Amino acid sequence: MLKNTSRRPEWLRKEKILNSDVLNTRKTITFLGLHTVCTSARCPNLSECYSRGVATFMILGDICTRNCGFCSVNHGIPAYPNMEEGEKIAEYIKKTGIRFCVITSVTRDDLGDGGADHFIRVVEDIKREVPGIKIELLVPDFGGNRECIDKIMRLPIEVFAHNVETVERLYPTVRKGADYRRSLKLLKTASDKSKRRTVVKSGIMLGLGETREDLEQLFKDLTEAGVEILTMGQYLQPTMKNLEVKKYYKPEEFEQLKELALKQGISSVVAGPYVRSSYLAEEAYIRSLKKNV
């Protein structure tokens, strides 16, 4: 069941573009049999990103083994991983000429390694086919398995991302099955391993009931975990079955929180009502490099 968006505040009524570029992107993705989080999570930026050929690929199928309250990705029993996913994504990159590619996945608690080896295979296949491509991996928590992170961090990727999504206090309702401290540990492990070759990134949604004190603690925790890029966007209830929005933040409130996060020590913050973790990801990566020189 879709959510009625007419009661959203005026700064959250983004116009949808439907032109031949959007349709071509959609057609190519479908033709290659790929999944994107853009469609599965009903992202409000879909038409804007698709019109530029940009998409976030979701590997390991389109069925998640968890059931987070904010997320509209299907959950249940997933299929066996598609071994051709990396080659298909490489084909998409060659066809569209994009220079930066974001890859994420559903959570696969059913697989012994949480899908880490599949991520590795996908990256290796893409880099072999398109050596110059820059890759951002947005990974699940792999059940806290440190070995998985060690292996992922040996890959030639530009950005390692793992979203904490919300503040610690709201985990029991927003991210059942996840653990805030486990996610922080994972980010810290990645940051310790990266030695500045790979940028570490995380993202949160606002509007789920967090307080300013919760956020101050979160910014502090992420800074200590070595996070260099933080994205903050407005949570929008994707379907009637998902958690309700507790607050719509005004654009100026995003600015204030951005300042606060910067002050707490995170070097690059992208914040705004429509910001999603993969929104303008290439630009965020380039900006973060400039801040780190």
Ligand code: SF4
């Ligand atoms: S912001 Fe990310 S998830 Fe949303 S449409 Fe753009 S690339 Fe896809």
